Amino acid sequence: xxxxxxxxxxxxxxxxxxxxxxxxxxTVGIFYKxxxxxxxxxLKRLVNSTFVTEEETNDSKNKKIYSITELGQAHFxxxxxxxxxxxxxxxxxxxxxxxxxxxxxxxxxxxxxQQHVAHHIAQIEAVQTIVSKELEQLEDKSQYYNRxxxxxxxxxxxxxxxxxxxxxxxxxxx
Amino acid sequence: xxxxxxxxxxxxxxxxxxxxxxxxxxTVGIFYKxxxxxxxxxLKRLVNSTFVTEEETNDSKNKKIYSITELGQAHFxxxxxxxxxxxxxxxxxxxxxxxxxxxxxxxxxxxxxQQHVAHHIAQIEAVQTIVSKELEQLEDKSQYYNRxxxxxxxxxxxxxxxxxxxxxxxxxxx
DNA sequence: CTAACCATGTAAATAGTTACATGATTAA
DNA sequence: TTAATCATGTAACTATTTACATGGTTAG
Numbered sequence: 001x002x003x004x005x006x007x008x009x010x011x012x013x014x015x016x017x018x019x020x021x022x023x024x025x026x027t028v029g030i031f032y033k034x035x036x037x038x039x040x041x042x043l044k045r046l047v048n049s050t051f052v053t054e055e056e057t058n059d060s061k062n063k064k065i066y067s068i069t070e071l072g073q074a075h076f077x078x079x080x081x082x083x084x085x086x087x088x089x090x091x092x093x094x095x096x097x098x099x100x101x102x103x104x105x106x107x108x109x110x111x112x113x114q115q116h117v118a119h120h121i122a123q124i125e126a127v128q129t130i131v132s133k134e135l136e137q138l139e140d141k142s143q144y145y146n147r148x149x150x151x152x153x154x155x156x157x158x159x160x161x162x163x164x165x166x167x168x169x170x171x172x173x174x
Numbered sequence: 175x176x177x178x179x180x181x182x183x184x185x186x187x188x189x190x191x192x193x194x195x196x197x198x199x200x201t202v203g204i205f206y207k208x209x210x211x212x213x214x215x216x217l218k219r220l221v222n223s224t225f226v227t228e229e230e231t232n233d234s235k236n237k238k239i240y241s242i243t244e245l246g247q248a249h250f251x252x253x254x255x256x257x258x259x260x261x262x263x264x265x266x267x268x269x270x271x272x273x274x275x276x277x278x279x280x281x282x283x284x285x286x287x288q289q290h291v292a293h294h295i296a297q298i299e300a301v302q303t304i305v306s307k308e309l310e311q312l313e314d315k316s317q318y319y320n321r322x323x324x325x326x327x328x329x330x331x332x333x334x335x336x337x338x339x340x341x342x343x344x345x346x347x348x
Numbered sequence: 349c350t351a352a353c354c355a356t357g358t359a360a361a362t363a364g365t366t367a368c369a370t371g372a373t374t375a376a
Numbered sequence: 377t378t379a380a381t382c383a384t385g386t387a388a389c390t391a392t393t394t395a396c397a398t399g400g401t402t403a404g
Contacts, residue, residue, distance in 0.1 A: 001363080018383050027321070030294065030328045038364050040385055061372070063383055092327065098320035106320075120204065146272035146280075147201065149342045153266065154204045160334045168323045175391080192355050212392050214357055235400070237355060 001090060002042045005032065007051060007076040008097045010068040017043055017064065028096050031089045051075050081105050084113040095168075107169060114165040121158045124151065175264060176216045179206065181225060181250040182271045184242040191217055191238065202270055205263045225249050255279050258287040269342075281343060288339040295332045298325065 005028070009020045017039055024034045043066060046052035051072030055065050068076070080101050084091040091113060098106050128151060135141050135148070167173050179202070183194045191213055198208045217240060220226040225246030229239050242250070254275050258265040265287060272280050302325060309315050309322070341347050 016383070017385095018381095022382095028324070030298070033365090035365060036383095036385075037366070037387095044385095061383070092324055095320055095327075096324040099317055124204070143273055145345065146269055146342070149338075149347070150202070150266055150270040152347065153269075153338055156334050156338055157331075160330050164323075164327055164330055168320070171319065173323070173326065190355070191357095196354095207393090209393060210355090210357075211359095211394070215392095218357095235355070 001088070001093075002034065002038050003046060003051075004076060004079050005034065005093055006039065006042055006046060007068055007072055008080075008093070010052065010066060011073070011076065011097070011100060014065050014067040017066065020066070028093055031092055046072065077101075081109075084109050086113070086116060110165060110169045114162065114169065117158050117162050117165065121155065121162065124155050124158065127151065128155070175262070175267075176208065176212050177220055177225075178250060178253050179208065179267055180213065180216055180220060181242055181246055182254075182267070184226065184240060185247070185250065185271070185274060188239050188241040191240065194240070202267055205266055220246065251275075255283075258283050260287070260290060284339060284343045288336065288343065291332050291336050291339065295329065295336065298329050298332065301325065302329070 005024060006020055009015070009023055015023070017036070020043075021034050021036065021039055024032065043052065043054075046066075047054050050069060053067050053069055055067070057063050057065060076097075077100070080094060080097055084094055095110075101109075131148065131151065135144065138144075179198060180194055183189070183197055189197070191210070194217075195208050195210065195213055198206065217226065217228070220240075221228050224243060227241050227243055229241070231237050231239060251274065254268060254271055258268055269284075275283075305322065305325065309318065312318075
């Protein structure tokens with residue numbers, strides 16, 4: 001994961017490890033945390049696999065500038081083209097970089113993802129129907145208030161995602 | 175994390191590891207994935223620390239029934255009382271178990287969490303103002319469409335959370 | 349009788365955090 | 377001159393996934 005975020009950040013130009021972390025924080029920092037303890041080893045791995053090159057500045061600041069290679073770009077683009085899968089919010093990182101992706105693939109992947117979301121909504125709604133019937137037969141419903149509220153959260157969450165996806169699929173807003 | 179989810183599930187009664195996983199899937203499965211590879215070692219650790227006891231059924235099914243001890247309950251409740259912190263959706267797991275928590279602490283923690291959410295919203299809105307000004311000066315705004323959309327996602331997400339929290343703080347809905 | 353489900357577990361790999369360690373530069 | 381920021385890195389730890397391995401029970 002961190003490798004692709006790093007490659008994605010390097011797509012806009014060469015920079016130091018420190019800068020990669022700073023820009024990551026400023027852009028996708030709300031839902032993706034990057035620590036130096038994972039970033040620097042990742043950069044080393046990326047250099048070893050020739051997806052990235054390292055050049056040392058011999059000026060006073062002893063920093064290293066990383067650039068993405070053509071191989072690295074190809075590797076990144078391959079990852080970007082793959083279908084969005086919902087775990088760990090990786091999809092949001094990918095969508096963040098979707099300006100690099102061609103429109104047909106972008107649309108295709110977003111629609112496929114939206115179908116997953118729609119499926120989740122249908123699933124929760126089905127459970128909700130069963131649960132609300134079961135709750136009716138109980139005297140003390142308040143005993144399950146928080147449990148049921150978390151189920152509602154799921155519904156709110158996926159509905160929000162669905163609305164958002166609908167908009168961006170049609171390139172609305174901005 | 176898995177220890178507390180496990181303890182939480184055992185709060186409603188004794189059951190097998192298999193059942194713990196099944197119930198976890200059925201309830202918080204949308205945002206928390208539990209695998210046997212983490213569950214069984216966790217159960218072993220919980221038994222070692224006397225938070226849970228294990229009894230073997232000597233019938234045909236060779237299963238083990240786990241029960242939460244008083245010490246385990248105290249340990250779980252201590253965790254539950256702690257402030258909600260937003261990383262990794264742990265807060266949703268906690269809120270799911272909030273029917274076990276006393277109302278004042280529940281309300282206090284939810285309000286504190288809502289303030290974090292409000293802070294995030296303010297932060298994104300501030301960034302949005304700067305970004306939209308910067309975008310105005312560019313000819314090709316569409317180049318940043320997806321990046322900006324992900325920022326909007328953040329706003330939608332936190333607004334959804336804020337609305338949801340507002341409702342459950344006042345014990346509305348159900 | 350066989351497929352789906354019940355049931356438990358380990359080993360290796362993956363991924364990442366946290367704490368530590370160091371030192372230069374810049375703005376107040 | 378001192379606090380903040382720039383800058384890089386390692387080691388130990390924590391947590392979890394994935395794949396493998398095994399075998400019993402139940403419903404159609």
